[in-house]
Amino acid sequence: MNVFEELVDELKRDNLLEDTVMEAVSKTAPESGFIESHDSELDSAESETAKSIADENYEERLVEEMPPVEDSDLQMANGETVEIRKAASEKEFFQNRAVGEVSSLKMVEHVLTGVEREYMKIVPNAFDDFNAKVALNNFIQVTEAITSDEHKHAEFALMQETEAWCSALAERDKHISVGSVRRYCENATPMLSSQAMLALARFYRNLPYSEGVRGKFDFILTKLFSRPTHDQTRKLLFTRTEMLGHIKTLYADWSSISLYITDDMDENAMLTAAIFEDFAKEAMAAKEFDELIRSDFFSRIRLFKESITELFFAPVVTAAAIESNITIGNVYIKLIEREKERSNAAIVHDKYSYVDETAVSDATGRTLELIDLLRDRSLEFEEDEIDAVAEEVTETIEIPAPKTAIPETAGRVRTKLRRFDFLGMNRALVAICVLLIISSVGLYVWANYFIEDAPALTSVRNFDIANSPFMGELKVARVSGENFYGVLLPTWETMTKQRQQDLLQRIHQAGPTNGWSRVNLMDGAGKTVAYSTPTRMELVNPQP
Numbered sequence: 001m002n003v004f005e006e007l008v009d010e011l012k013r014d015n016l017l018e019d020t021v022m023e024a025v026s027k028t029a030p031e032s033g034f035i036e037s038h039d040s041e042l043d044s045a046e047s048e049t050a051k052s053i054a055d056e057n058y059e060e061r062l063v064e065e066m067p068p069v070e071d072s073d074l075q076m077a078n079g080e081t082v083e084i085r086k087a088a089s090e091k092e093f094f095q096n097r098a099v100g101e102v103s104s105l106k107m108v109e110h111v112l113t114g115v116e117r118e119y120m121k122i123v124p125n126a127f128d129d130f131n132a133k134v135a136l137n138n139f140i141q142v143t144e145a146i147t148s149d150e151h152k153h154a155e156f157a158l159m160q161e162t163e164a165w166c167s168a169l170a171e172r173d174k175h176i177s178v179g180s181v182r183r184y185c186e187n188a189t190p191m192l193s194s195q196a197m198l199a200l201a202r203f204y205r206n207l208p209y210s211e212g213v214r215g216k217f218d219f220i221l222t223k224l225f226s227r228p229t230h231d232q233t234r235k236l237l238f239t240r241t242e243m244l245g246h247i248k249t250l251y252a253d254w255s256s257i258s259l260y261i262t263d264d265m266d267e268n269a270m271l272t273a274a275i276f277e278d279f280a281k282e283a284m285a286a287k288e289f290d291e292l293i294r295s296d297f298f299s300r301i302r303l304f305k306e307s308i309t310e311l312f313f314a315p316v317v318t319a320a321a322i323e324s325n326i327t328i329g330n331v332y333i334k335l336i337e338r339e340k341e342r343s344n345a346a347i348v349h350d351k352y353s354y355v356d357e358t359a360v361s362d363a364t365g366r367t368l369e370l371i372d373l374l375r376d377r378s379l380e381f382e383e384d385e386i387d388a389v390a391e392e393v394t395e396t397i398e399i400p401a402p403k404t405a406i407p408e409t410a411g412r413v414r415t416k417l418r419r420f421d422f423l424g425m426n427r428a429l430v431a432i433c434v435l436l437i438i439s440s441v442g443l444y445v446w447a448n449y450f451i452e453d454a455p456a457l458t459s460v461r462n463f464d465i466a467n468s469p470f471m472g473e474l475k476v477a478r479v480s481g482e483n484f485y486g487v488l489l490p491t492w493e494t495m496t497k498q499r500q501q502d503l504l505q506r507i508h509q510a511g512p513t514n515g516w517s518r519v520n521l522m523d524g525a526g527k528t529v530a531y532s533t534p535t536r537m538e539l540v541n542p543q544p
Contacts, residue, residue, distance in 0.1 A: 090146055095139075097255060098158055102136045104199035105129070105165050111184065111192070111200060112172055119180040127168045132161040170207055178215035179358065182367045185223065197224050202254045209310050215362060218305070221247075221318060222325045222365030231337075232373065233330040234366070236323065243319040251315065258313075272308055273320035278527075279304075280327040289335040293355065295528070296520060299480060301328070301363035303522070307476045307487050325365035332364065336373050345374040356480070469510070473503055475524075484516040488523055497542040500530065504539070508532040 106129065113124040135158040144150045185192055185200075197220055204217040225243055226234040238246065279301055286292050301324075311317055339348045352370060360368050463477035463484070470477075470486075477486040484507065492500065508519050521530040530539045 094146060094155065098136055098139050098155075100202075100253070101162050102129075102132055104202050105132070105162065105169065107196045107199035108169055108203045109165075111181075111196065112169060112176065114188070115176055115180050115184045116172070119184060120176065125172065127165055129165060132158070132165050135161045166203070166206075169203070173207075173216075174210075174212070178212055178219065179361065179367070181216050182219050182361065185220070186367055194224065198250070201250070202256075205251070205254060205256050205313065209313075211306055214305070214309075214312050218312070218321060218325070219365045222322050225322050226326050232333050234326050236326055240319050240323055243322060244315050247315040247318055268311060269314040269316045272311055272314075272317045275304065276317070276320040276324040280324045283328045283331040286331065286335065289332075289339055289352070292332075292335070293352070296483065296485075298359040298363040299356065299483070299485060300520075300522060300528070302359050303476070303478055303485050303487065305362070306478075322365070325363075329364035329366055329368060332360065332368060333373060336370070340374060349374055359480075463514075470503075470507065479514070479516055482515070482517045484511065484514075484519045486519070486521050488521055488529065490524065492521075492523060492529065497539065500539055500542060501537070504530045504532055504537055508537060 109127060109129070113126060116122050116124045135154070139154040139158045142148075142151050142154045181200075185197070201217060201220045201224065204213050204220065207213050225238055225246075226236050229235050236243075279297075282295075283292065283297065286297075292298070305312065305321070308317070312321065336348065336352075339351075349370060355370065357369050461479050463479050463486075465471055465474050465477055473489060473491065475487045475489050477484065479485075486507065492503075495503070504519065504521065507521070511517050511519070517534050519530070519532040520528055523529050528540055530537075532538070
């Protein structure tokens, strides 16, 4: 069975394609003039456009420019093995690419529909993909060489349909947040297959760059290349070198173009990867959770990811970011657990409820919510165990009816005693149930009458550098609540100490009219080089 037949069978199983659709198209089209009219329309309406991209050596040049696809087995967290194999011929290469594109778009459609329905509470506007399936069928059925006009016309028609489909999905995706995609993929029942996750990765990798696209791609690859452990942390499935090889292979298989090409791309990519390593080391060096909060660690990571833009997609940077995400996420969980052991969940929640969980999730490539981490997992296990025991007791224990007649009053007494004896057989169960009830009532009273509402999370807004006095000194800047975060241009390193102090003071003085009272300035490596508070201004390692 070829890949096209497998796709058709899958669509049939999911009731997405009727049994006779493809046969009807191929068998009845010649009689109805479908194929002839289709080719005629291509020859007339699309001939000029087709010629511009389908010149005589178009396919040969495309294959030559593509990086070679290596054989690769990806053993994913759910036990699936994703196989990527070199095509035996150029014709097979184009067919595999076409089938992969259509099947990927179908899986992306399924995921976006689920997100819209479950998290956005809107009616999904599904794309009519029938024409794309017909175009795929026509392309697969072409028996001529890839340099023939028939092959070029069929490929061009399929390309138009898939581009229309992809554009429609991209437009819907613009209105979906990174957090919604994360929660849907993490909580989907049944769990999304690795093929579906790879389809999402392919979709976002080949979309025009935006910060939302980068954030979703960051999450998806982090989830793909790791698996959960028993203590809520995650473990990488591959080494850095293996991840780098897999990412390059996937890019080639997806026919992804480079969004990050510059004259010194390799140098910049290696430097950026090293910065992610430094972030991971900084997290691992933290002994207390307060250390990360005081340094605004998670906001710095998020700001750094935004500042590198398309360079994030360079394979060496992506691999380093995945490793950093896993390391930092695990440190976060362990430090919170340490705080919980020292006091209790209520105190930890009250102390850190102001932490921007969106910044934490963006920095770690997964959804991390404090209330979820503080939940007592052992208590949940005990509740499940209690339910199982209670069910077993109900099924196996029967109370025999009295064999001798007794007065009505005595009968009522005897019934009460029997009920008491029944419960007495499971005193531990009764005690646990009573404790759970008392704890629930106490928690309700405490949460509603003794705990103040958590402060609302502040939104992050861009600061317009181009129309500010700091143009030529700052590369990018964000304002989060009362905090100003700025990434400096390399000219900072050439400034004297006096000029550095002057720049820090000017930004600090602009705060009252622009909504900030604290300033944090970082160099291109994401390290803080200057900061100010309402009572203090300081340079870190100032120039002489």
